[in-house]
Amino acid sequence: MKKNLSAWGLYPRHLAKLVTPSSQEALLERFEENKMGIARGNGRSYGDSSLSDVVYSCLQLSRLLSFDPETAILRCESGVLFSDIIKVFAPRGFFVPVTSGTKLVTVGGAIASDIHGKNHHAAGSMSSHVLALKVLLANGKVRELKRGKDDKLLQAFCGSMGSLGIILEAEIRLMRIPSIWVKQESIACPNLDALIEVMHESENWTHTMAWIDLVSGGKSLGRGIMQRGEFAEPEELPKSLAKNPLKVPEKKKLSVPFLFPGFALNKISVGAFNFLYYNKHVPKKKQFIGHYDSFFYPLDAIHNWNRIYGKKGFTQYQPVIPGKNAHRVVRKIIEKVQQSGQASFLAVFKRFGSQNDIISFPSEGYTLTLDFQIKPSLFPLLDELDKLVLEAGGRLYLTKDVRMNADFFKKTYPHHKAFLKLKKKWDPENRFQSLQTRRLEIKA
Amino acid sequence: MSKTAILGVSSEVSRAVFQQLAAGGEKLLLIGRSATLLEREQKDLKLRYDSECLVLPLDFPQDKIKPALKKLAAALEDCQRIIVFNGYLGDQSLSQEDSSEREKILWVNYVALTHVLECAAGIFEKRKQGQIVVFSSVAGDRGRQSNYTYGSAKAGLSAFLSGLRMRVAKRGVHVQTVKPGFMATSMTSELNLPPLLTAQAEEAARALLKAMKKKKDVVYIKWFWRYIMLIIKSIPEFVFKRLNL
Numbered sequence: 001m002k003k004n005l006s007a008w009g010l011y012p013r014h015l016a017k018l019v020t021p022s023s024q025e026a027l028l029e030r031f032e033e034n035k036m037g038i039a040r041g042n043g044r045s046y047g048d049s050s051l052s053d054v055v056y057s058c059l060q061l062s063r064l065l066s067f068d069p070e071t072a073i074l075r076c077e078s079g080v081l082f083s084d085i086i087k088v089f090a091p092r093g094f095f096v097p098v099t100s101g102t103k104l105v106t107v108g109g110a111i112a113s114d115i116h117g118k119n120h121h122a123a124g125s126m127s128s129h130v131l132a133l134k135v136l137l138a139n140g141k142v143r144e145l146k147r148g149k150d151d152k153l154l155q156a157f158c159g160s161m162g163s164l165g166i167i168l169e170a171e172i173r174l175m176r177i178p179s180i181w182v183k184q185e186s187i188a189c190p191n192l193d194a195l196i197e198v199m200h201e202s203e204n205w206t207h208t209m210a211w212i213d214l215v216s217g218g219k220s221l222g223r224g225i226m227q228r229g230e231f232a233e234p235e236e237l238p239k240s241l242a243k244n245p246l247k248v249p250e251k252k253k254l255s256v257p258f259l260f261p262g263f264a265l266n267k268i269s270v271g272a273f274n275f276l277y278y279n280k281h282v283p284k285k286k287q288f289i290g291h292y293d294s295f296f297y298p299l300d301a302i303h304n305w306n307r308i309y310g311k312k313g314f315t316q317y318q319p320v321i322p323g324k325n326a327h328r329v330v331r332k333i334i335e336k337v338q339q340s341g342q343a344s345f346l347a348v349f350k351r352f353g354s355q356n357d358i359i360s361f362p363s364e365g366y367t368l369t370l371d372f373q374i375k376p377s378l379f380p381l382l383d384e385l386d387k388l389v390l391e392a393g394g395r396l397y398l399t400k401d402v403r404m405n406a407d408f409f410k411k412t413y414p415h416h417k418a419f420l421k422l423k424k425k426w427d428p429e430n431r432f433q434s435l436q437t438r439r440l441e442i443k444a
Numbered sequence: 445m446s447k448t449a450i451l452g453v454s455s456e457v458s459r460a461v462f463q464q465l466a467a468g469g470e471k472l473l474l475i476g477r478s479a480t481l482l483e484r485e486q487k488d489l490k491l492r493y494d495s496e497c498l499v500l501p502l503d504f505p506q507d508k509i510k511p512a513l514k515k516l517a518a519a520l521e522d523c524q525r526i527i528v529f530n531g532y533l534g535d536q537s538l539s540q541e542d543s544s545e546r547e548k549i550l551w552v553n554y555v556a557l558t559h560v561l562e563c564a565a566g567i568f569e570k571r572k573q574g575q576i577v578v579f580s581s582v583a584g585d586r587g588r589q590s591n592y593t594y595g596s597a598k599a600g601l602s603a604f605l606s607g608l609r610m611r612v613a614k615r616g617v618h619v620q621t622v623k624p625g626f627m628a629t630s631m632t633s634e635l636n637l638p639p640l641l642t643a644q645a646e647e648a649a650r651a652l653l654k655a656m657k658k659k660k661d662v663v664y665i666k667w668f669w670r671y672i673m674l675i676i677k678s679i680p681e682f683v684f685k686r687l688n689l
Contacts, residue, residue, distance in 0.1 A: 022454045023481050060456065063488035077484075088492050 005055060008306050009046040009402060011313030011374045014435060020057040024077070024142075024168045027056060031166070032140055038434040039166040041109025042081060044102055046316050047402025048435035049113075049161045056166060058108050064088065065169065072174045073131060078108025078167040085174070086292075091246050094174040095231070095292070097129035101348070103297050108167040113399040114159035114360040118207035118229070118296070121353035123175075125362050127158035134169035138427040142168065152358075156422050159360035161398050163437045164426055179245030182207070182295040183232040186286045192222025192334075196327050196366075199351050202228045207295070212347040214370070217338055222331060224349065229295050237289065249291070312374045317382055318397040319389040320352060322365035329392040330368055333385055337370060340381045344370040358415045358422075361397045369400070379403060398436065406441040420444070447471040449520055451560065452529035453485055454478075457579075457627060460649035461527060466495035473523060475500045475516070504530075504556040513563050525575040525656075526564045530557060532594075539593040546593055553597035558604055565612050565619075572616040577656055578605055579622045582664070585673045588689045609661060620655065621662045624648060625669035 005016040017034070021027035031037070037054030061077035062084070072094055074085065082096050082103040089095070096103075099117045100110065111133070116125045123129075133145045133154055145154040157164055185205075189195040195210055202208045205228035212224040234245040299305050306314065321329045330349075337344055347370055354364040372378050386408055389396065395412035396404055410416050423430075424444035430437075437443065450462045453476040462472055466489045474497060476482050482499035489495040500519050504512050520526065532552035539546040561576065568574025583591055584598030602621055609619035627643045643651070648665045655663040664670040679687070 022456070023478070023484075025478065025480070026454075063484045064491040065484065065487050067491055 005051055006313065007043045007045050007047060007050050009313050009315050009374075010306060010309070010311065011315060011402065012048055012051070012435070014048070014051040016051060016053060016055045018055045018057060020060055022060045024061060027058070027061070027166065027168070028136060028140070028142070030056065031136060036431045036433065038432060038437075039078075039108065039112070039162045041079065041106030041112075042104050044100075044105045044109065045113060045161075045399045046314075047400065048439070049399060049401075050109075050434065051436075052434045058106060058166070061108075061168065062106075069094075072176060073171060074174055075132075075169060075171045076107060077169050078106060078111075080107050081105065082107070082110065087248075089174060090177070090180050090248055090292070093177055093246055095177045097173060097175040098123055098126045099296055101297065102300050104300060107170050107172065111158055111167055111170055112160055112162050114357070114362075115399070116352065116362045118209045118227075118350065120355075120362055121203060121208065121351055122206045124353065124355060125158075125357075125360055126172075127155060127357060127360060129173045129175075130154070130158060130170060131173060132171035133157055133167055135164075136166040136168055138165065138429065138431040153422065153426070156358050156419060159357065159398070160419075161436060161442075162434060163423060163432050163442050165432060177231045177246075178233045179231060179237060179241070180248050180292055181232045181237055181241060181245065181289050182229040182292055183236055183289050184227060184229040184287070184295055186288075187226040187228075188223075188284050189226055190223050191220055192224075192327060192331055195222060195224045195226060195349065198226045199349075202226065203351075206230050208350065210349040212334070212349050212368070214334060214337060214344045214347045217335075222334055224347075227295075231292075232289055241289075309371070309373045314371055314373050315378075315402045316369050316371050316400040317385060318367060318369040318400045319385070319394045320361065320363055320365050320367040320397075321389065321392045321394040322363060323393060326366045326392065329388055329394070330366055332388055333368065333370075336381070336384055336388070340377075342372055342375075342378060342381060344372060347371075359413065359419045361395065361399070363395075365394065367397075398440075401436065404440070406439065409440040409442075446524040447473060447522055449473040449475060449523040449526040450529070451475045451526060452531070454481060455529055455531075456645035457624070457648050457652075458527075458529040459485075460645040461529075461652055463489070463492070464646075464649050464653055466493040466497065469493075471495075472497040473500060473519060474498070475502050475519065477501065477503045504560065506551055506556075509556065509559055513559055516560065517563050517567060520564055520567050524573065525577070527577040527656075528557065528560065529579050530560075531579060531581075533591070534594055536589075536591050536593055549593045550597045550600075553594060554600045554604075557601055561604065561608060565608055565617065568617040569612050569615045574616075575618045575620065575656065575659070576608075576612075577620040577622060577652075579624065580605065582623050582625050582669055582673050585623070586677050586684075590689060618659050620660060622652060622655075622665065623662065623669065623673075624665040625672065627665070 002015045003018045004013050005018060006013045019030045021030050034054045037056055038052040039056045039058055040050035041058055043050060058079035061079035063077045065075040067074045082099060082105050085096055086103060100115045110126050111130055114125045114127045131147045136142055187198050189198055207229040210224045210226045212222055216223050234242045237245055350367050352362045352365055352367055355362045428444045430443045448465055448470055452458055453474050466472060474482055474485055479501035482501055486497050486499050489497045502512055502515055532549060534545055534549040539549055564576055580602045581598040583595040584602045587595045605619055605621045627648055643666050651665050
């Protein structure tokens, strides 16, 4: 029986055969039967990366296999959630080395997306922390890829969006933390230039990002709140916490119980939200210590926040803009979005460190994430934004993408030819395919 | 500290149950077909809960049932409780044509379990204590065209359990019949189940642990399935046979 499947953006929906094998062995059998399809983790990519005619959910491959506290190396199955790793290992002084804005992603999904986090400038992307992968290849065989031995193929799996095979197990190096508390500073910046300046000054902080208020224009265009953080040393904590710095307090969750009507999100409501968010941080600089959840995962506190965009769904447009003129391009993008009147609920802004991998998204420059409700008028706007991104030598994050065309992909991912060569070698019959790989012509 | 044997480890509900038991400090003996899978679960439980867990790779094939039961009996010597998850949904239409599929469904869901249950009951009865918890199914409450081979095996199992419960209750052993309705598991991931009627594995596990503590005799998961099945059972046969269930 087929299921109407979508990912986090609720757009598009695709009638798919969803198989959820309970073990690696069962997954191999199901792949042998179906011979094609794409792997899926927790469905937190936004668009069509995890949609295909046959979808292999890895959620039941969720066993932790080994951990060495000396080296901080964890081996686990690919369907283990970051939230599980944190739950088990934070109280022992370890954290995921790189994290997306949600901890409800699987290890396999994080690697296939080569996710980045607030510490990209300091720690690189997920792939920098992957030491080995056990993968199912198109020929039905299982292979162990090791750092230092199979670097080329291993690196290509990172960011491949599942197009080379299915990750069964991974070995990753966790990050040591002195406490579960994050020492934070929030700095309200009146415009984009000020924000960029503060972001540069913040380079020696391990975790940095900014929220941008997309509604303000003119002199206040690009005003925002810079956030920077560092896991706190026990001596930096108040006495009540310092006694047991790795003890995690319990919390409850809010939930968005139903799909909001689409009109709930208009310019006024988004403006009001951003105003509140901005003014929460006046006076200008605020220092505090907070739980890792509130620093890294503020949106996880609201279950199913993706539903607030209504049943037509939403997408996130995330370019990276390199070079000295990046701030001018970012400004143009914001202006274009404002002129269009298409409200963007969240704008996240962050500076990446340098990276130049075969198919990974991050590269030195600024990245901006803009949320848009899906409607017909959105697509021409995004095409316009594409032109700015292309001109600036930037590119779009495949994990968020749902609509870029193959030509744009090939022009903006400089090593795509080398990647397609690997695709041809390891999957000559294009068994691993998603709606996205078809759209972007990622095929042998 | 008590020790629980888990028979059948590959379903989500089984995993959710033994994980919650391990989290509560319960000692475990995991019994299943695949040694590889058992070893993975053992490692996972050790890392997550620092749990002391033993494993026993064991299958109950028709032609080698006696030696298998011997091994099971030895392993149950120091267990106070056994929870049985073994089940095989099979393919209804295949089971209509193919006698080996039909026999497999009846064997795994019914015949093999009667042997396992007599083995466990015998051991617990001698000790005058113990608990036997078995996953049957609402499918056994009334045969339907969509899965009556499986349903009939579960009906047999439920009847067996009610008789066994009566016999061993007098000697301090508690037998619990669990009847899950729809559950979101690997077995059902390809079906479109109505979300409100469908229990998530962790939710089902929580309900089960609670019912085990209270020593309930027959447990429906979710609770309203008891009433859904009451209604389904009360439909007169001449109407029922025209339905499309």
